[in-house]
Amino acid sequence: MAKIAWADACQLDTSLASLEQYFNATPAYAQTLAGGLTNRCWKIDMPGQGCFVWRPISSLTQAFAISRFQEYQILKALDAEPFVPQAAFINNEGLLVEWLDGELVSADENITMTLKCMMHIHQIDPQRIPIAPFNYTARVDHYWRQLSADVKDEALLKLYQTWRDVPVLPHVDLTLCHFDLGFHNLIKQSEGVVVIDWEYACIADPRLDLALTIGMADVNLPTTVAQYCQLRNIKDIDGWINGVKIWQPRTLLLVLLWCLLAFQIRGEATYQEQAQDLKARLCR
Known part of the structure; x- marks a missing residue:
């Protein structure tokens, strides 16, 4: 994972700027995550609020008929299940979920x-x-x-x-x-x-x-x-x-x-x- 200063990350992916309404401070940096074609995601560490994964909406998600809003609904419906990450925030730019440590x-x-x-x-x-x-x-x-x-x-x-x-x-x-x-x-x-x-x-x-x-x-x-x-x-x-x-x-x-x-x-x-x-x- 590559650490990128927050301002530079927002230039690479403009959807990240929409998260500033959720966080209580401006993040210092974001980390790119390796993943599949539709998972060009970011890890964001906010002291006091936790670690998160940002899953943006893009032309790729649209091409593959992926709905972040549906993904959010499913995760919220499964809130009490121990095998599901918690959905933290949704907007018109993407979905924020908790980061899970593990192997x-x-x-x-x-x-x-x-x-x-x-x-x-x-x-x-x-x-x-x-x-x-x-x-x-x-x-x-x-x-x-x-x-x-x-x-x-x-x-x-x-x-x-x-x-x-x-x-x-x-x-x-x-x-x-x-x-x-x-x-x-x-x-x-x-x-x-x-x-x-x-x-x-x-x-x-x-x-x-x-x-x-x-x-x-x-x-x-x-x-x-x-x-x-x-x-x-x-x-x-x-x-x-x-x-x-x-x-x-x-x-x-x-x-x-x-x-x-x-x-x-x-x-x-x-x-x-x-x-x-x-x-x-x-x-x-």
Whole structure:
């Protein structure tokens, strides 16, 4: 993390200046945080008030249909939960949340830790969360519309047309879903594990959340779904395995379009490489 004098940081990111109405003094500096494409965030240490992360609203959050106001609503609704950071402040420039000390969970740690966090999230009463349910097709279409015409070759168009619709599956209750529950968003503290970065969270089919997490972790699907079902005392394990399998190609399309859009915006080769790999997998 690079420390930057407050005045210089405000020139780099003008949204930071809006925080002066929240702090009781002008911060001395801000620190850049490494993170994902939509997480160009800042750490701010204010003696007497604590440490915070500033999560700005930008053209990137708009491109990926991320709402800081929805993120704030979710965090406030989960105020009493021990595994969620506290939301401190929201305005038209971004969201301020508490900074959490701890260690990121490493990628080689057991998937069980992730599944236990997911179980706790999925068991929260969705009626507590004042947001509309996730619309898979609308999100896919949102990404698709922003892609330049030269990217939309015949193969990609066929994948989009094949997998853009919601599958017909046996009913399960919608739950709060994180949608980015990878090791990179889990912080170990002495009291337990805390889940950060709720910008993609929504009310949705938990089998979709499972499919996304299994894809990120690159673990065995039937074994992982069975383990999740055991944690939640779900009897219809085969039905859930089948449901996650049916969601799987749709999650691949969702992430593929995300990567293509990320490459279009940022031009970083890693996103193009990931997109090519995902496209090849879907074509097979």
